[in-house]
Amino acid sequence: MNLDPRDPRPLYLQIMDEVRRALVVGTLRAEDPMPSVRELSSQLVVNPRTVSQAYQELEREGVLYVRRGQGTFVSPDVRADRRVVAREVAKRALLEARRSGLGVKELIETIRKVATEEVEEPLVPASSSKRGDGK
Amino acid sequence: MSGGNAVTTHGISKRYGRETALDGVNLRVPEGAVYVLVGANGAGKSTTLKVLMNLERADAGTAEIHGLDTVRRGPEARAQVGYVPERPDHGYRWMMCRGLLKHVAAYYPTWDHPYADRLSLAFGLRLDRQVATLSKGESRRLQLVLALGHRPPVLLLDEPTDGLDPVVRSRTLSLLAEHLADTPTTILISTHHIHELESLADHVGVLRDGRLVAQMSRDELQRTVGRYRVEIPMGWQATRELQVAGVRANGVREAQWTLVGDQRELIDRLTLAGAHVREVQPLALADAALAFLEHEVTR
Known part of the structure; x- marks a missing residue:
């Protein structure tokens, strides 16, 4: 798990997003144990309160659950919420487009076009040297 | 969370001759906060922490740690604190690190021996070295073990990662995060490397020319x-x-x-x-x- 230090959104939301992303990618699956609050705060150098808050929210959403005395686990009936992850990606793209003076239609058409071209020439992430892209 | 303030100052002012080091500083560090004090060199960060430790006497104003006046009830107030000073001057320069740890441990009933051993190991401290022969970075690491070892309710850290190499720096911050997870602690930390505390801090105070120009929560x-x-x-x-x-x-x-x-x-x-x-x-x-x-x- 990785956080982007430049991302100004509240950290607990960023951690929640990382968990959701891991579920979509498949690196996290039903009944997997989650790192303890202590482990994750140490790894991310994040205030333990922030990690607790993220876990509590995810528990409320039914993504995680607590086994008494054993720690936090991914819910057995968890479904990767692709829509939430897709919405976040879409929001970022839209914001970026607007900043460059592009319209929604222009952006969508271009994404389609680039995706078609990618079959011949795979995309290289422009930000591959940047920290915090997650997995 | 009790909702009170762990560290408070009321109109602290301090002058050195004609220099104003602190000018009416009202610090409010909430219980359980990781409060970062930022400012340029000479803005008054170290002086603030020294006043809290009663190492400097303020010309005006008072300060409290957990409601204990830092002058009138200084010893009790300081017993609550783990302090990493700006300059690692331990006194006891003839002692071995092991000896100094034992010496300091004796003062604190809450000293956690296994934890202090773990920290020494994590920081790569060589306990058989004489305190006087330590490098700046080693001194700083020893100082951190001494401050954290008794699991005090309040930590006052003055540039705690100064003089540490990048690897030890990030290890120190990870250890601080673990410490917070294990022990409820209020941390007041002064730094000019605020970026490295980006995700650990939840409160910020900004000192400029001795004045606290901003003090607020992250949100x-x-x-x-x-x-x-x-x-x-x-x-x-x-x-x-x-x-x-x-x-x-x-x-x-x-x-x-x-x-x-x-x-x-x-x-x-x-x-x-x-x-x-x-x-x-x-x-x-x-x-x-x-x-x-x-x-x-x-x-």
């Missing part, structure tokens, strides 16, 4: 400071008032400014002045805090 700070992307007509001139707030016109049609203040009010003022605000982006904690150091702030 409040991020609401108060924004990056404004603005369209301006060619040749547009900012009003005097906006210039004071940090607005600079540089003859281009689009500009970006980091501004401090109520977002709606700032947008109104900019619109009234003929500028068109396209977007207001929040900033990361460190960048938002630095905004208070970069230009005059209208309050």
